[in-house]
Amino acid sequence: MNPVEGTWEYAISVVVVIVLEALLLAGMLELSGRLLAAMRG
Amino acid sequence: MEISAPLLVLLGFCAGVLAGFFGIGGGFLVTPALNILGMPVAYAIGTDLAHIMGNSVVATARHRKLGNLDLRLGMFMIAGTAAGVEAGKLMVLTLEAGGTAGSTVRSFYILLLGGTSMYMLHEYLRGSTPGIGYGGHLRRLCIPPMVSLPASGIPRVSLWLVLGLGFVTGMLSGFLGVGGGFIRMPAMIYLLGVPTTVAIGTDLFEIIFSSAIGTVLYAREARVELLAAMLMLPGSALGAHIGALGTKHVRGVKIRFYFALTMLLAALSVALKQAAVMLGYGYAESLALLLLFGSAGMMTLNIVICTLRGVAGEHVSTSPAGGVLAASGGSVHAMRALRLAARIAVRTGERLTLLVVREPGMEVEHVKRRSLEVVRAEGADAEVVVREGAPAAEILQESRRHGLLVLGSHGTRSIAEHLLGSNSEKVVARMRTTTLVVRDERISRVLVCLRLPEHRPAVLRAGIEIAKIFGAELRIIHVVPLPVLYRVKTLPLSLEDVLEIYHERPSAMRRLLSEAEAEGVRADFSFRQGIPEEEILREAEEWGAELVVLGDSGWGMLSELVGSLSEHIVKHAGINVLVVHRRSESLFGQPAELKAGGAGDAHDRHNTSLHGVSNNEVSHLGYRACHVQ
Numbered sequence: 309m310n311p312v313e314g315t316w317e318y319a320i321s322v323v324v325v326i327v328l329e330a331l332l333l334a335g336m337l338e339l340s341g342r343l344l345a346a347m348r349g
Numbered sequence: 350m351e352i353s354a355p356l357l358v359l360l361g362f363c364a365g366v367l368a369g370f371f372g373i374g375g376g377f378l379v380t381p382a383l384n385i386l387g388m389p390v391a392y393a394i395g396t397d398l399a400h401i402m403g404n405s406v407v408a409t410a411r412h413r414k415l416g417n418l419d420l421r422l423g424m425f426m427i428a429g430t431a432a433g434v435e436a437g438k439l440m441v442l443t444l445e446a447g448g449t450a451g452s453t454v455r456s457f458y459i460l461l462l463g464g465t466s467m468y469m470l471h472e473y474l475r476g477s478t479p480g481i482g483y484g485g486h487l488r489r490l491c492i493p494p495m496v497s498l499p500a501s502g503i504p505r506v507s508l509w510l511v512l513g514l515g516f517v518t519g520m521l522s523g524f525l526g527v528g529g530g531f532i533r534m535p536a537m538i539y540l541l542g543v544p545t546t547v548a549i550g551t552d553l554f555e556i557i558f559s560s561a562i563g564t565v566l567y568a569r570e571a572r573v574e575l576l577a578a579m580l581m582l583p584g585s586a587l588g589a590h591i592g593a594l595g596t597k598h599v600r601g602v603k604i605r606f607y608f609a610l611t612m613l614l615a616a617l618s619v620a621l622k623q624a625a626v627m628l629g630y631g632y633a634e635s636l637a638l639l640l641l642f643g644s645a646g647m648m649t650l651n652i653v654i655c656t657l658r659g660v661a662g663e664h665v666s667t668s669p670a671g672g673v674l675a676a677s678g679g680s681v682h683a684m685r686a687l688r689l690a691a692r693i694a695v696r697t698g699e700r701l702t703l704l705v706v707r708e709p710g711m712e713v714e715h716v717k718r719r720s721l722e723v724v725r726a727e728g729a730d731a732e733v734v735v736r737e738g739a740p741a742a743e744i745l746q747e748s749r750r751h752g753l754l755v756l757g758s759h760g761t762r763s764i765a766e767h768l769l770g771s772n773s774e775k776v777v778a779r780m781r782t783t784t785l786v787v788r789d790e791r792i793s794r795v796l797v798c799l800r801l802p803e804h805r806p807a808v809l810r811a812g813i814e815i816a817k818i819f820g821a822e823l824r825i826i827h828v829v830p831l832p833v834l835y836r837v838k839t840l841p842l843s844l845e846d847v848l849e850i851y852h853e854r855p856s857a858m859r860r861l862l863s864e865a866e867a868e869g870v871r872a873d874f875s876f877r878q879g880i881p882e883e884e885i886l887r888e889a890e891e892w893g894a895e896l897v898v899l900g901d902s903g904w905g906m907l908s909e910l911v912g913s914l915s916e917h918i919v920k921h922a923g924i925n926v927l928v929v930h931r932r933s934e935s936l937f938g939q940p941a942e943l944k945a946g947g948a949g950d951a952h953d954r955h956n957t958s959l960h961g962v963s964n965n966e967v968s969h970l971g972y973r974a975c976h977v978q
Contacts, residue, residue: 319568322399322575323561329579330403333586334410 352386354580360386361400361581363645365588368404370595370652371608376401376527378645379581381458381619385637390451391441392574394526395567399578400585401528402560407586409553418550419500419543423558425508426551429515430522430559437523438566455623457525462616469609501543514540519559523566528556588649595656607648614644672700674751674782675724675731676744678708679716684723686757686787689925691727693755693785696818697936701731704747706740741775748776753936754784758919777919780901783811783930786919789895792819796894798885799827799861809861811929812898814936816870821896823865823872826888828881882917889924896925 364378376397383393444450492507514536518529530552537548567573621637624630675690677683687703694701703720707713717733724731736743748754758773773786797812809825816823865872875892877884889897901915915928929936 314569314571316569318571319565322568322573322578323402323564325575326399326403326564326578326582327406329582330406330586331410333403333583334407337407337586337590338410 352383352388352577356386357577357580358584359642359646361584362588363584363642363649364581365404365585365590366592366595366649366652367588367611367645368585369589369592371592376525377458377462377612378615378641380526381455381462381615381622382641382645383577384451384455385618385622385634385641388574388577389445390454391445391567391570391572394441394454394524395564395570395572396574396577397526398522398560398563398567399573399575400581401526402557402564403578403582404585404589405528405553405556405560407582408589409557418554419498419547421496422498422501422511422537422541422543422547423551423554425496425511426515426555427558429512430519430555431562432512433516433519433521434523434559434563434566436516437520437525438563438570440520440524442570451626452623454525455619455626458619459616459623461525462612462619466609466612466616470606470613498541498543501541501547503542506541510541515555518555519562522559523563526563528560530556591653591656595652611644611648614640618644671752672702672750673753673755674702674704674748676704676706676740676754676756677716677720678706678740679711679719680757682757682787684719684757685790686755686785687720687723688727689785689787689790689792690755691724691729691731693753693815693818694729694731695727697814699752701729702747702751703731703733704744705733705735706743707735707737708740741772744772744776745779745781748784749781751782752933754780754782755787756784758786758788774916774920777901777926777928778916780915780928780930783901783933783936784928786926786928788923788925792896792925793821794892794894795819795821795823795896795898796885796889796892797823797825798881798897798899799825807934808898808900808929809864811927811933811936813865813868813870815896815898815927816865816872817868821870823870824875824888824892824894825861825865825872826875826877826885828877828879828884881914882921885918886921889922894924896927897922898927898929901928901931 360379360382364382367378379397379400380390380393383396384390388396441450441454444453492509494508495505496508496511497504498506514533518533518536521527521532522529533555534548534552537543537551538545543551564573568575618637618641621633621640625633625637673690673694675687677687690701693699701724703717703724705713705716705720713735717735721731721733734747736747744754744756754776756773756776777784777786792815795812795816797809799808812823812825815821862872862874875888877888885897885899888894897918899915899918915926919926919928
């Protein structure tokens, strides 16, 4: 096990990383939806 | 421990599609799958919680559903949820220390998935969807302290009930690595009496927090595989989007059956994994993996293909066909259809073609003569086409060149028809043009089924045209298609709930009615909530409709298996049904000359968007809101 794993810092970092990835994905989905709508006219 | 990265992405995608399609979190699939893939059960739970948290953030960011949140209720429940998640985690870690975590959690999964799927299968075979009616008793519990929840319209409720609910779902989340929404949402509605829209928002809020708490607690114990969660997230976010889109294109009362089947197969896979661990059968583990990915993969593939074909079908060009084609086999019901077809042809000025398919023992000349007599008695004339072969196939082939196909159907059915489907069902299943299935010559009440907010204007236009031809009354019905899991138990929804959930604008709905009124057709609106097939038939029966008008939708691999909405209605309605072909823009395939705007604004109407609801507009409408319960 990595010595960092299992600490509070690591636990909070996991949440932050997942939330950031999720927000990025939501933004990408939103953008691709708009792009498709624009292409469809 | 090594797990293939593409397999994780695929797992995320499958879980996302199924979750979006069935309206659940998808946790029931991921934890067992990770465990079967070789991840110890505590890691599987922690990783799945991180994945669920990410997914709920994507859902919230995209739909911004938290607008209907009861923050006070959410905060009270979080206290219970946090304690529940911690309790669940402690149970898992204690079991892990004793070396029995894997088998205990797997046993719970077998019980939970197996029990729920068996219950759903039993309910499906019984053919009923009973509601829950015991909520009031618990709400009257007076164990202090009592709290009020004004945002949910609850004056007094025991805090213990709220905390208890949070604790139970939190524990489920911490112990099994699921979101717990499938218990929390119905419990909030039926046990606490929270309005449905508030329950949806608060449930999402709870999922974010319970999974975040779970992620922190499991990560603190080094039981989260961050990379695995990150790899699953893109697939599941995209999959959830496709799955949710799929519910618009795939319908069928048997979807519940397939959901139950997926859960049952997942339970079986977990049982195989359990057997592999307990008895040391290596091949059982491979079989479990194959079964889980095979069943989830097949179901996902079906949904994706149906969705893609459904989306493509919405954007094909207009069919140039015109005229009425009536199929005649000389029977009483065929003659009834001929009379109706002749009336339509006379009143619209469209040309009429009679199709006679030669069958063994049929006197073709006699059928032709009798058919022409019937048509002429209605003041019409027709061209007769004779073909040879299988009736359904020949009718389909000939109907390509016509705007409207009229064919008769009889009420009583032989055993063969029950098993293989009648000619009318076969034609509707593979229809090439708008099809009117006739069972009765009278048409004085027309029920038009629209799918809001992106309804196809052709369906309404065809309904208006046919109502105008027969001087009939019109009713527009919209059935709120709640995700399948929530369909298991009927949820109470008001018109305001419907408008809020679908962000519909009352003025756009008023425009639908004014389109009918501009044509001199009396029209009103009706909302129902539940399974579309059942609610449309119920509305038709209660209102006394003589014709149901609906769009041709829900085709693809899954529909081949379970049947589309239109096939179901044709099979079970017992009244006339008009199925508007996906390429048609009106009753005869071409844009109708509507006074309210004509063909020119067909595109505008197609793009009718019902966003931006204003609640004070709702009260001025006076629509009828029909409730299932």
